[in-house]
Amino acid sequence: MPVLSAAECVAKCKVVRRHIIEMLAAAGSGHPGGSLSATEIVTALYFHHLRHDPHHPDDPDRDRFILSKGHAVPVQYACMAECGYFPISELATLRCIDSRLQGHPVKGTLPGIEASTGSLGQGLSIANGHALAGRIDGRAYNVFVRLGDGEIDEGQVWEAALFAAHHSLDNLIAIVDANRIQLDGFTADILNTEPLPEKWRAFGWETVEIDGHDMDAVFAALEQGKAHRESPFCIVARTVKGKGVSFMENEPEWHGVAPNADEKARALAEIG
Amino acid sequence: MGERKLGRATRDAYGDALVELANTRDDVVVFDADLAKSTRTGKFGALRPERFFDAGICEANMVGTAAGVAACGKTVFVSTFSAFLMCKAFDQLRMAVAYPRENVKMVTTHGGITLGQDGASQMSVEDFALALGLPGVTVIHPADDPSAKQLILQAAATDGPVYFRLGREKAPLVYEADHEVRIGRAEVLSDGRDVTLVANGMLLAASLDAAEQLAGEGVEARVIDVHTLRPIDRETLGAAATETGAMVVAEEHLTVAGLGSVVAQTVAETCPVPMEFVGLHETYAESGQPAELLRKYGLTADDVLAAARRVLARKG
Numbered sequence: 001m002p003v004l005s006a007a008e009c010v011a012k013c014k015v016v017r018r019h020i021i022e023m024l025a026a027a028g029s030g031h032p033g034g035s036l037s038a039t040e041i042v043t044a045l046y047f048h049h050l051r052h053d054p055h056h057p058d059d060p061d062r063d064r065f066i067l068s069k070g071h072a073v074p075v076q077y078a079c080m081a082e083c084g085y086f087p088i089s090e091l092a093t094l095r096c097i098d099s100r101l102q103g104h105p106v107k108g109t110l111p112g113i114e115a116s117t118g119s120l121g122q123g124l125s126i127a128n129g130h131a132l133a134g135r136i137d138g139r140a141y142n143v144f145v146r147l148g149d150g151e152i153d154e155g156q157v158w159e160a161a162l163f164a165a166h167h168s169l170d171n172l173i174a175i176v177d178a179n180r181i182q183l184d185g186f187t188a189d190i191l192n193t194e195p196l197p198e199k200w201r202a203f204g205w206e207t208v209e210i211d212g213h214d215m216d217a218v219f220a221a222l223e224q225g226k227a228h229r230e231s232p233f234c235i236v237a238r239t240v241k242g243k244g245v246s247f248m249e250n251e252p253e254w255h256g257v258a259p260n261a262d263e264k265a266r267a268l269a270e271i272g
Numbered sequence: 273m274g275e276r277k278l279g280r281a282t283r284d285a286y287g288d289a290l291v292e293l294a295n296t297r298d299d300v301v302v303f304d305a306d307l308a309k310s311t312r313t314g315k316f317g318a319l320r321p322e323r324f325f326d327a328g329i330c331e332a333n334m335v336g337t338a339a340g341v342a343a344c345g346k347t348v349f350v351s352t353f354s355a356f357l358m359c360k361a362f363d364q365l366r367m368a369v370a371y372p373r374e375n376v377k378m379v380t381t382h383g384g385i386t387l388g389q390d391g392a393s394q395m396s397v398e399d400f401a402l403a404l405g406l407p408g409v410t411v412i413h414p415a416d417d418p419s420a421k422q423l424i425l426q427a428a429a430t431d432g433p434v435y436f437r438l439g440r441e442k443a444p445l446v447y448e449a450d451h452e453v454r455i456g457r458a459e460v461l462s463d464g465r466d467v468t469l470v471a472n473g474m475l476l477a478a479s480l481d482a483a484e485q486l487a488g489e490g491v492e493a494r495v496i497d498v499h500t501l502r503p504i505d506r507e508t509l510g511a512a513a514t515e516t517g518a519m520v521v522a523e524e525h526l527t528v529a530g531l532g533s534v535v536a537q538t539v540a541e542t543c544p545v546p547m548e549f550v551g552l553h554e555t556y557a558e559s560g561q562p563a564e565l566l567r568k569y570g571l572t573a574d575d576v577l578a579a580a581r582r583v584l585a586r587k588g
């Protein structure tokens with residue numbers, strides 16, 4: 001599988017965003033906002049930073065990517081299809097009965113999905129387990145996990161954060177999708193999770209804060225995270241929920257509804 | 273079969289009940305866990321913002337806090353999806369709510385598999401098993417909007433912990449608006465003497481449809497809505513077992529440790545008869561349209577009908 005440059009990843013993001021919109025419109029339900037905010041980082045992971053082989057998804061030395069905020073799985077399916085895990089035509093089956101493309105990630109149904117998520121708050125613990133096993137087995141893989149800034153309301157996330165730092169899991173990189181919005185509204189109004197970098201640092205994580213839509217910054221942060229030793233690494237990615245589709249951007253209403261035909265056409269025209 | 277009039281979703285009945293409580297009671301406090309739009313608790317929040325708390329995506333903390341408020345004399349509602357409340361906050365429900373018998377109403381929505389395309393992570397197939405594992409907690413699963421509203425208001429008027437599973441989808445209407453239902457009293461909807469069809473929730477309409485089909489074949493089925501799983505109505509179930517001699521139990525839940533198990537235990541203790549069970553057999557479900565899921569996982573009127581034929585054959 002070819003490794004893309006940052007500039008090529010920027011171009012790939014358009015393709016990924018188009019898939020997201022088309023899949024959700026076809027399904028008639030799903031979560032556009034948090035899929036679009038995660039697009040740059042998930043694209044950078046699948047097309048450059050993850051060591052993985054779509055034809056050997058069980059390779060014990062593969063890097064792991066766990067999407068803890070599982071409702072954003074359309075972005076992951078889009079990247080996986082573009083990488084060759086499964087035919088692009090299969091994207092149209094999202095959320096349909098008998099499909100491998102479940103509404104939230106399901107381990108065992110689709111090769112390459114590392115964990116069943118969708119009940120928020122659990123992915124970091126599972127990532128810790130993969131990181132721990134890599135250390136026990138002397139394998140050099142890294143574990144990447146993407147969390148939502150609403151999801152981290154869950155207490156389990158902070159138990160896991162303590163555990164990772166206590167055990168110096170330096171093969172672990174957590175990325176917080178800080179798009180400022182959860183389901184019922186803005187995190188600042190529902191349950192404030194800021195200041196994020198200070199929290200992760202206080203929990204013992206080396207932490208950087210970046211613009212999560214700036215591909216160069218994304219690449220640099222992921223490189224830094226992979227190189228960092230002796231503690232887990234956290235990337236606080238400042239993002240825009242619904243990024244790339246103006247009428248979805250920063251709108252809590254677009255957390256969990258699919259675009260209709262007209263909205264789909266407008267969204268695709270904007271993405272280009 | 274299946275041409276029953278659709279009412280609203282039972283979660284909408286919850287929204288109505290909360291509006292009524294917001295307007296009539298000053299002791300009611302409502303919590304949600306970042307699903308206030310979906311569960312309809314937001315309707316209470318709009319009227320009584322000072323007594324509504326969106327706890328964030330923190331089910332365990334929400335339940336503990338609710339228990340503390342209830343301990344100070346309030347009637348407290350906690351809501352989120354059925355799966356998230358029961359699975360994420362079970363120890364808090366056990367230690368802080370059920371054991372001390374706090375006045376907490378656990379009203380959950382999007383129960384069962386009919387929430388559809390979101391898939392298994394959001395679906396509760398084990399919530400009755402868990403709720404029944406909380407001694408002393410009343411457990412209720414209404415079939416339609418009129419009965420749901422009545423049962424919720426009755427629960428609000430009674431002290432003690434109550435668990436409700438409500439649904440996301442529009443539910444077939446079973447009851448007339450003025451039909452009175454009561455917590456703990458099973459409703460006999462048709463009075464046959466050949467076989468009993470026990471159900472609740474979405475499976476009640478399916479059982480009524482199956483009964484119509486059976487009537488066409490000369491078999492008279494007694495259909496009973498056991499909306500209250502605990503306390504179970506021993507009298508009605510015991511009489512049905514005695515008088516019909518065969519029983520089917522149908523539910524949108526695992527066939528272990530839910531309605532089927534409770535009814536079987538009751539029948540075993542009163543008048544053992546052959547029984548068959550319709551529900552999810554040792555499986556989670558998946559994404560899909562509600563009707564497709566009900567078909568694939570064996571929860572339709574046809575499945576109740578097939579079970580009725582099996583149990584009639586065993587009855588001999």
Ligand SMILES: Cc1ncc(C[n+]2csc(CCOP(=O)(O)OP(=O)(O)O)c2C)c(N)n1
Nearest residue numbers: 034118119120148149150151181182183306
């Ligand atoms: C345990 C649990 N509670 C509630 C939900 C329902 N839910 C789905 S997404 C969501 C909000 C997530 O917010 P965030 O993590 O910030 O995601 P993003 O904004 O990036 O989409 C909620 C509450 C859930 N999936 N799991």
